[in-house]
Amino acid sequence: MVRMSAAQIPAFELRSRDGGAEENMVLAGIWRRAWVSANRGAAHVEPIGHWLRRVQTEFIPPADVVLAERDGQVLAFMVLLTAREYVAQLFVEPHLRSQGLGKALLDEACVRMPHGWRLHVAVSNTEAQRFYERYGLVRGVVDRHPGSGRERIAYHWSPARAPWRTG
Numbered sequence: 001m002v003r004m005s006a007a008q009i010p011a012f013e014l015r016s017r018d019g020g021a022e023e024n025m026v027l028a029g030i031w032r033r034a035w036v037s038a039n040r041g042a043a044h045v046e047p048i049g050h051w052l053r054r055v056q057t058e059f060i061p062p063a064d065v066v067l068a069e070r071d072g073q074v075l076a077f078m079v080l081l082t083a084r085e086y087v088a089q090l091f092v093e094p095h096l097r098s099q100g101l102g103k104a105l106l107d108e109a110c111v112r113m114p115h116g117w118r119l120h121v122a123v124s125n126t127e128a129q130r131f132y133e134r135y136g137l138v139r140g141v142v143d144r145h146p147g148s149g150r151e152r153i154a155y156h157w158s159p160a161r162a163p164w165r166t167g
Contacts, residue, residue, distance in 0.1 A: 017065035037094035087119035
């Protein structure tokens with residue numbers, strides 16, 4: 001297990017993904033449940049196989065996947081594309097939000113990409129927008145996701161805005 005450099009809260013720890021089949025299924029489940037929670041009005045939710053295929057194809061190098069876990073159970077994850085300075089995914093089990101998991105993952109992004117990074121969030125995901133803005137990310141332009149066509153908002157973190165260092 002690879003330990004991360006971010007400040008760790010005793011209730012959970014951060015580690016790099018091992019990529020095993022069981023872990024892939026766990027990540028797919030968290031991703032699907034979090035997506036459903038953020039898109040309650042969605043007319044269609046893809047089956048778990050869709051999410052598993054995405055994990056298997058998108059969570060591979062050069063992507064770096066960081067997991068937050070407690071007692072060996074994965075609670076949240078983040079996918080980083082460090083060469084692009086981009087947080088591609090960040091999802092927390094819906095029933096475990098507001099426990100510092102997302103903040104710890106973003107703190108790790110700041111450590112790994114100290115010159116700054118960006119991410120996108122769906123326009124409809126207002127809860128995530130509030131979270132990112134509380135963290136100190138700067139809201140940017142609205143555009144459309146190239147694959148889904150859904151509206152999304154760009155957010156950016158730069159070292160000049162370092163809430164992760166102050167508490």
